[in-house]
Amino acid sequence: MNVFFKFAFLVPLLPLIAFLLIVGITRHVKGSRVSAGVSVGFNAISFFIASGILLRLIALLHAGGAWHPIELTTTWMDFQNVANFPPLHLEAGVLIDPLSSIMAFMVTLVSTLIMIYSIGYMADDPGFSLFFSYLSLFVSAMLLLILSNSFLLTFIGWELVGVCSYLLIGFWYKKPSAARAAIKAFVVTRTGDVGFLIGIVTLYWVAGTLNFKELASLDLHSLLIGWMSWGVPLLIFCGAVGKSAQFPLHIWLPDAMEGPTPVSALIHAATMVAAGVYLVARSYFLFVQSPTALLVVAWIGCFTAFMAATMAIVQWDSKRSLAYSTVSQLGYMMLALGAGPIGFVAGIFHLLTHAFFKALLFLGAGSVSHPFHEKENPFDMHHYGGLAKSMPLTHITFLVATLAITGCPLLAGFFSKDEILGAAFHSPLPTHLTLWGVAVFTALLTSIYMFRMYFLIFHGGKKSDSHAHESPMVMVAPLLVLAVFAAFGGWFGFPGHSWIAHFFEPYRMAYHVAEPAGADWFGMSVGTAVFLGGLGIAWVLYGQGMPYAKLADHPVIQPFRIFFLRKWFMDDFWNGLLQVFAYRLAAAASWIDTNLIDGSVRTVGVVTGWVGERIRVVQTGQVQQYAIVIFSAVLLLLIYFQYGGTRAWMP
Amino acid sequence: MITVWHYAILSALLFVIGLYGALTRRNAISVLMSVELMFNAANINFVAFSYYFKNENVAFLAGQVFPLFVIAIAASEVTVGLALALALYRNRSVVNLDSADILRG
Numbered sequence: 001m002n003v004f005f006k007f008a009f010l011v012p013l014l015p016l017i018a019f020l021l022i023v024g025i026t027r028h029v030k031g032s033r034v035s036a037g038v039s040v041g042f043n044a045i046s047f048f049i050a051s052g053i054l055l056r057l058i059a060l061l062h063a064g065g066a067w068h069p070i071e072l073t074t075t076w077m078d079f080q081n082v083a084n085f086p087p088l089h090l091e092a093g094v095l096i097d098p099l100s101s102i103m104a105f106m107v108t109l110v111s112t113l114i115m116i117y118s119i120g121y122m123a124d125d126p127g128f129s130l131f132f133s134y135l136s137l138f139v140s141a142m143l144l145l146i147l148s149n150s151f152l153l154t155f156i157g158w159e160l161v162g163v164c165s166y167l168l169i170g171f172w173y174k175k176p177s178a179a180r181a182a183i184k185a186f187v188v189t190r191t192g193d194v195g196f197l198i199g200i201v202t203l204y205w206v207a208g209t210l211n212f213k214e215l216a217s218l219d220l221h222s223l224l225i226g227w228m229s230w231g232v233p234l235l236i237f238c239g240a241v242g243k244s245a246q247f248p249l250h251i252w253l254p255d256a257m258e259g260p261t262p263v264s265a266l267i268h269a270a271t272m273v274a275a276g277v278y279l280v281a282r283s284y285f286l287f288v289q290s291p292t293a294l295l296v297v298a299w300i301g302c303f304t305a306f307m308a309a310t311m312a313i314v315q316w317d318s319k320r321s322l323a324y325s326t327v328s329q330l331g332y333m334m335l336a337l338g339a340g341p342i343g344f345v346a347g348i349f350h351l352l353t354h355a356f357f358k359a360l361l362f363l364g365a366g367s368v369s370h371p372f373h374e375k376e377n378p379f380d381m382h383h384y385g386g387l388a389k390s391m392p393l394t395h396i397t398f399l400v401a402t403l404a405i406t407g408c409p410l411l412a413g414f415f416s417k418d419e420i421l422g423a424a425f426h427s428p429l430p431t432h433l434t435l436w437g438v439a440v441f442t443a444l445l446t447s448i449y450m451f452r453m454y455f456l457i458f459h460g461g462k463k464s465d466s467h468a469h470e471s472p473m474v475m476v477a478p479l480l481v482l483a484v485f486a487a488f489g490g491w492f493g494f495p496g497h498s499w500i501a502h503f504f505e506p507y508r509m510a511y512h513v514a515e516p517a518g519a520d521w522f523g524m525s526v527g528t529a530v531f532l533g534g535l536g537i538a539w540v541l542y543g544q545g546m547p548y549a550k551l552a553d554h555p556v557i558q559p560f561r562i563f564f565l566r567k568w569f570m571d572d573f574w575n576g577l578l579q580v581f582a583y584r585l586a587a588a589a590s591w592i593d594t595n596l597i598d599g600s601v602r603t604v605g606v607v608t609g610w611v612g613e614r615i616r617v618v619q620t621g622q623v624q625q626y627a628i629v630i631f632s633a634v635l636l637l638l639i640y641f642q643y644g645g646t647r648a649w650m651p
Numbered sequence: 652m653i654t655v656w657h658y659a660i661l662s663a664l665l666f667v668i669g670l671y672g673a674l675t676r677r678n679a680i681s682v683l684m685s686v687e688l689m690f691n692a693a694n695i696n697f698v699a700f701s702y703y704f705k706n707e708n709v710a711f712l713a714g715q716v717f718p719l720f721v722i723a724i725a726a727s728e729v730t731v732g733l734a735l736a737l738a739l740y741r742n743r744s745v746v747n748l749d750s751a752d753i754l755r756g
Contacts, residue, residue, distance in 0.1 A: 621755030623748055624674055624682075631670065 004052035005070055008094045011046050011053075011104055012143035012157075015136040018042035022133035035129035036119045039136045043115055046143070047108035053096060054105045058503065061098070067506055069097035069213055071149050095149035095212060098503050099348065103146045103278060106352050110270045110359050111139045113478035117363055118262040120475035121370070131171060131260070138164035142271050146278065151200045151210040154279070158196070158239065161272045162189050168267060169259040181255035188252040192242020196279075199235030202228065203286075216285040216510075224289070233286040233293040236279065237300075244276025244330045247304040251570050253327055254311075257319040257379075261366030264319060269326050269362050270355035277333040277351050284337070284344060288511055294338050295429055301334025302424075302435045302442075307568055309445035313452065314564045318365045319379045321453055322358070325405070328442065329354050335439060336420040339432065341511035343423030345504045349493050350420055352500075353412035357404040357486035363479055364398035367391065367471040368457055381456045388458040390468040393476045395458050397483040402454045404486040406447040407531045412490035414527060417443060419493060422523045440530060447534020455542040495520060658699035666692035679736040679746040683729060690725045694718035 018038050026034040061067060073093030080087045094100075115135055122131050141164060145157030163186075170182030204210055206223050224232055240246070245253035256268050267273070280287065280297065287293050305328045312324035329350070336347030368387060369378035388395045404411040407418070421443070424436040470476065492499045501508070541548055552561055566572070665688055672685030694717075701714020736746050743750045 619755055621752030623751070628674055631674070 002056045004049055004056050005072070005096060007049055008053055008072060008096055008147065011049050011108070012140050012147060014042040014046045015140035015143065019133050019136040019140060022129055022136065027129040027133065033119065035132045036115070039132040040112060040115045042136065043108060043112045043139060046139070047112050050101070050104040050108045054101045057096065057098065057101050061503065061505065069095055071095050071213060073149060090152065091150065091211070092153060093149040094147040096147070098506060099281060100146050102352065102503070104143055106355050107139065107142055107146065107271050110355055111135070111266055113481055114262045114266040114359060114363065117475050117478040120472045121262055121366055122260065127171065134164055134167050134171070135266070138168065138267060138272070142275070145275055149212055151203065151212070154282070155196065155200060158243070158275065159193065161275060162186060162193070165256070165267050165272055168263040169256045171259055171263065175258065178258040181258040185252040185256045188249050189242040192238045192240070192249050195235045195238025199232050199238070202232055202235065212282065220285065220289050230290040230292040233283070233290055234296060236283055236286065237293070237297060240276030240279045241300065244273050244334070245327045246276070246300050246331060246334060247307060248570065250304060250308065250327045251567070251574060254320045254323040257323050261319065261362060261369070264323070265359045265362035265366070268323065269358040273326060273330055274333070274351050274355060277330060277337065277347060280334065280337050281344065281348055284511070287337070288341055291429070294340055296338070298335050298338025298427070298429055298435055301331045301338055302438050303331070304328070305331030305335060305442045306438050309442045309449065310564045311567055312449040313445060314561055316381050317377065317379050318368070318381050318453060318457065319362070321449060322361055322365060325446070325449065326358055328446065329358065329405070332417065332420050332439065335435065336423050339423040339427035339429060339435070341513045342426060343420065344507055344511065344513070345501050346416065346419030346423045348504070349500050350416035353404070353416045353489045356482055356489050357401040357412055360397060360401040360479060360482040360486050361405065363482065364394055364401060367394045367475055367479065370471050371468045381453070384457045385460040386458070387468050391470045393470060394479065397479040398458070399454065400483045401486050402450045406450045406534060407443060407527050409528055410490070412486050412488070415490035415493045415495070418495070418520065418523050418527045421527065422520050425523065440526060443527065443530045444534050447531050448538050451535050451538030452542045455538060459543060460545045655699055655703040658695055662692045662695040662699070665695065677747045677749055679739060679748050682748060683732045683736070687725060687729065690721055694721055
């Protein structure tokens with residue numbers, strides 16, 4: 001076996017070691033940058049191994065012949081002869097296949113770059129070391145989630161990234177809004193995780209294993225009978241809905257922007273939120289056997305994409321706008337996966353390209369906000385305008401990312417989004433043309449809101465009080481690297497010569513998908529037209545100042561604007577639901593707790609005290625009185641044994 | 652003829668005198684002495700019963716040896732008791748038992 005495969009387990013382990021090192025040792029080194037070095041160093045080694053695995057896998061696939069996923073396992077728990085329990089054999093291991101290897105490559109690469117960026121961004125923060133320890137722990141958990149070979153380990157990684165997300169959103173916990181956002185994110189994603197856990201348990205109950213490889217080789221049609229055929233995949237999809245911020249659990253992601261910007265870029269744009277998409281792809285064998293489940297996934301993805309795009313258009317906070325954009329793009333990925341096996345590669349491809357250009361957008365937004373850090377909200381786009389000259393490198397990289405996400409021909413998003421639209425168009429689902437229509441319209445919205453943001457930040461009049469400057473090199477360098485990927489990453493999926501489609505051939509064969517056809521000229525023209533249309537609209541509205549700003553108060557437009565600004569009233573919906581059910585339940589529980597449970601405990605205490613108060617007079621402290629009592633008692637006992645009771649015990 | 656009853660009555664009298672003293676005297680030294688009386692009442696019983704029931708095949712010498720132990724242990728107990736009385740005197744300037752009542756409830 002290849003040496004890289006043999007050491008695959010080190011990929012998630014090294015960041016964990018970095019985490020322990022920072023927490024245990026380097027955190028206590030005052031005022032130094034050692035922690036950052038430890039984090040970046042171990043992450044870079046992980047990246048090196050992950051790249052080795054990816055390259056080796058590519059070579060294997062090119063060699064042709066029969067190919068099987070590579071699995072390295074070790075026994076984790078083994079209970080064979082425990083009374084009253086069925087035998088339980090759990091394995092921990094890594095699964096190396098195209099999906100996990102390319103995800104591991106992406107995660108290690110993006111996280112290394114973002115860690116380097118953080119050295120500059122977090123330079124003056126008192127929690128510098130702690131921040132890097134959390135980042136390392138997160139990367140470790142994320143890689144565990146990706147490389148694990150069973151639902152169980154994936155679930156563990158899944159929960160760990162949730163905890164890290166919580167810790168990092170609330171990193172500036174002294175800010176009440178950040179603390180609230182952290183709790184919201186954790187609770188909302190946990191809501192989805194409940195479904196995920198029930199799904200896993202049901203699956204184990206039915207199939208008797210949680211190993212991906214074993215599950216995929218089972219005859220699921222005969223195992224998952226009745227409601228379970230669509231119920232199990234949809235329960236697992238619940239977890240993905242929470243983690244990937246899909247409707248109706250998308251509400252936590254925009255608030256999660258309270259965290260530091262590198263966190264938003266790494267966790268809430270590139271990696272963790274994509275874990276939901278990854279989960280669906282990883283358990284795709286469950287989804288393909290149920291058209292109902294696929295339809296639900298496609299529609300939730302499609303609707304989320306549309307809804308989030310409308311909300312992104314009206315935001316004035318650059319990071320929040322990007323967050324809605326992330327939700328929208330994740331919806332695209334779900335749509336692709338839900339469209340059926342023909343969309344599988346498209347969804348993963350978009351996940352990868354999106355990771356690069358969205359991380360780049362977030363880091364760019366952070367770099368833009370850097371000179372404004374003493375403002376109340378450094379990300380408020382009202383402060384910006386005409387920054388193109390003062391921060392040229394940030395400007396160029398941001399422009400590249402904007403072009404990539406909006407689908408400018410030949411940049412990354414163009415190819416991946418085209419694939420998704422094509423998948424929706426050719427999907428066997430009953431409503432595929434409606435899905436396609438909504439997706440195309442959403443692409444138009446994407447183009448509008450992204451160029452709106454770009455124009456608002458970098459063009460228009462320069463604000464008088466701005467003293468903007470370019471960020472330090474340690475922050476700009478990762479932007480440049482990411483820009484290269486955002487620009488050319490899409491070429492790996494060049495229509496007709498798609499490397500990525502070839503790379504995922506094992507999946508295509510497993511799910512019986514035909515070889516992708518050549519270039520889809522119709523789809524490409526639609527994509528380009530939508531891109532240009534959005535660019536044109538954004539240019540007219542925001543390109544040179546805002547000539548039509550009054551239009552926002554137009555009686556036809558204003559209701560929509562308010563509707564979108566209030567996030568489709570989704571927050572209010574959930575709050576109302578909590579008001580009605582959760583808060584009343586909590587109030588009842590609280591009453592029972594204070595009155596029944598605490599009350600009974602207090603009663604015991606009060607009664608004991610009362611009795612003690614009454615009988616304390618017996619204890620006089622006079623030792624001779626005690627002696628009298630003792631002798632009287634002995635006397636009474638003697639009388640009792642002599643004249644009363646049974647004497648059977650006596651010899 | 653002196654029977655075991657005579658010894659038993661002597662022992663009972665001795666015990667009751669000791670008990671009376673232990674329960675009524677205020678002076679700690681007197682109480683200690685009364686306790687000694689009760690010990691010796693028990694000792695008399697031991698020896699007397701041991702002697703009169705020697706033919707009933709119970710452990711004959713056990714009743715003779717036991718008082719020796721009691722005497723030895725009573726001696727050490729008195730040592731401790733007198734030390735306590737001394738300590739009491741140092742703290743309270745009297746050796747009255749009713750003055751040592753700080754553990755009252």
